[in-house]
Amino acid sequence: MTNTGTESRTEKIGLHNLKPAPGSHRNRKRLGRGPGSGTGKTSGKGHKGIKARAGHHGPGGGKPQFEGGQMPMTRRLPKRGFTNAFRVESQVVSLEELSRIPEGTEITTESLVEAGLIRSRKGPAKLLANGELSHAVTVRGVKVSAGAREKIVAAGGRIEE
Numbered sequence: 001m002t003n004t005g006t007e008s009r010t011e012k013i014g015l016h017n018l019k020p021a022p023g024s025h026r027n028r029k030r031l032g033r034g035p036g037s038g039t040g041k042t043s044g045k046g047h048k049g050i051k052a053r054a055g056h057h058g059p060g061g062g063k064p065q066f067e068g069g070q071m072p073m074t075r076r077l078p079k080r081g082f083t084n085a086f087r088v089e090s091q092v093v094s095l096e097e098l099s100r101i102p103e104g105t106e107i108t109t110e111s112l113v114e115a116g117l118i119r120s121r122k123g124p125a126k127l128l129a130n131g132e133l134s135h136a137v138t139v140r141g142v143k144v145s146a147g148a149r150e151k152i153v154a155a156g157g158r159i160e161e
Contacts, residue, residue: 091118095148096131107139133157 002123008139011017031043045052065072072156101115109125117123127139129147136156144152144159152159 029078083111089123090143091123093125093127094130095127095151096134096135098127099134101137104134107137108141127152147155 005011005111029040029044032041034040035136042052049154065074066147067073097117098107100117101111107127109118112125124143126143126145127148129143129151133151133155138158138160139152140160149159
C-alpha cells in the first residue's frame with residue numbers, strides 16, 4: 001500500500017534552510033521611538049538618577065571594576081616583586097627531540113626551525129639533557145646546558161660556540 005503525497009520528506013540540515021525554533025526569536029527593543037512604542041521619552045529608564053544617565057555605574061554600563069565606593073580590589077592588594085623587561089625566555093629542546101633532525105646535519109637555529117622544534121622569532125633555543133642522544137651531532141650557535149654538553153660529547157659529538 002502506498003501513500004501518495006502524505007508521507008513526510010526529511011531534508012538535510014544545511015546553511016540554506018536553518019531557522020530558529022518557533023518562539024525563540026524576539027525583535028529587539030527599539031528605545032526612544034515615540035509614545036506609541038511604550039518605550040519612548042525616557043526609554044524605560046525612569047526620571048533622572050544615575051541609572052538614567054549614559055555610562056552609569058549600574059547594570060549595563062560604566063566601570064566593571066567599580067565596587068560601589070569601597071576601596072577597589074586593585075588598590076587593596078599589596079604590590080610585590082619586579083618584572084625584568086630584558087628577560088630572555090629560551091625555547092627548550094631536549095636531546096631526544098634531536099633524533100628528528102637527520103644524521104650528519106649540523107644543529108643550528110635554522111635546522112631546529114626547519115625540523116619544527118622551535119619557532120623562528122620566539123627567542124633563542126637551548127638544548128637540555130632530557131632523554132638520550134641516538135647519534136653524534138655537531139652543535140653550532142645554540143645554547144647548551146652542562147648536562148646536555150656531557151651527553152653530546154659522550155655520544156661522539158662536538159659543540160662549537
